[in-house]
Amino acid sequence: MTLKNFIIAENENWVALNKPSGLLSIPDREGKEVSLKSLLIEKYGDIYTVHRLDKDTSGLIVFAKNLTTHKHLSLQFEERQTNKIYQGLVIGSLPDEKSSIQSSIAEHPAKNGTMIIHRNGKESLTDFEVLEDFGIYSLVQFQIHTGRTHQIRIHMKEYGHPIVCDELYGDGKPVLISSFKKKYNLSKDELEERPILGRLALHSFQLGFKDIDGKAIELEAELPKDMRATLQQLRKRKGKK
Numbered sequence: 171m172t173l174k175n176f177i178i179a180e181n182e183n184w185v186a187l188n189k190p191s192g193l194l195s196i197p198d199r200e201g202k203e204v205s206l207k208s209l210l211i212e213k214y215g216d217i218y219t220v221h222r223l224d225k226d227t228s229g230l231i232v233f234a235k236n237l238t239t240h241k242h243l244s245l246q247f248e249e250r251q252t253n254k255i256y257q258g259l260v261i262g263s264l265p266d267e268k269s270s271i272q273s274s275i276a277e278h279p280a281k282n283g284t285m286i287i288h289r290n291g292k293e294s295l296t297d298f299e300v301l302e303d304f305g306i307y308s309l310v311q312f313q314i315h316t317g318r319t320h321q322i323r324i325h326m327k328e329y330g331h332p333i334v335c336d337e338l339y340g341d342g343k344p345v346l347i348s349s350f351k352k353k354y355n356l357s358k359d360e361l362e363e364r365p366i367l368g369r370l371a372l373h374s375f376q377l378g379f380k381d382i383d384g385k386a387i388e389l390e391a392e393l394p395k396d397m398r399a400t401l402q403q404l405r406k407r408k409g410k411k
Contacts, residue, residue, distance in 0.1 A: 178391055184220075184243065187230070187232075188228070196222060206233075221317060259310075261307060275321060304405075306350055320338070323338065333370060345366050367397065367399075
């Protein structure tokens with residue numbers, strides 16, 4: 171796992187990376203799995219957590235290289251002064267092209283690591299806009315104004331259109347080309363079809379914040395290869411109709 175391939179931008183104060191799906195942002199309680207933070211510590215020594223992404227969510231994440239920057243950036247996240255844009259594939263066609271979901275989120279009382287919508291939970295606000303509607307799936311852009319655990323995932327479940335391949339809040343089913351391409355044949359070397367997308371279809375796409383000197387930083391991480399390939403196939407299918 172080569173760390174330099176993930177780095178989007180950095181300076182003496184912070185480093186921003188395009189985290190792959192399946193990699194922890196920070197070590198878990200057991201500490202057995204490799205995390206992005208542990209890789210950064212190997213390279214830089216001191217590294218400070220500013221925010222997190224779910225293990226299965228890919229995309230932009232920033233870490234501070236010193237305590238002053240950590241305090242400066244953490245305050246912006248706490249006071250909702252950052253710009254956090256995600257893109258994801260959701261199941262089905264949404265009834266609204268553009269809307270907001272404002273539902274309080276709390277930890278599940280019995281299932282560790284799972285969240286629920288609950289009136290006594292923490293205030294949570296997600297704006298969304300449909301970028302492309304493919305019928306069976308839709309490409310949606312999200313802006314989150316709060317940073318609750320699994321916020322987009324639980325809000326989209328509540329809205330009735332969970333994120334594709336979400337095992338916690340959706341059906342968890344992988345995307346197979348055969349499911350939307352009628353004349354799909356396995357190659358001679360394949361015994362069974364491989365999913366074109368087999369992980370949570372959610373990506374941290376853009377991140378904006380202010381550096382120590384007040385300079386506005388706007389970063390972007392393109393969609394990963396598996397999501398781009400899925401969109402390419404969906405666009406082909408849509409074009410043929």
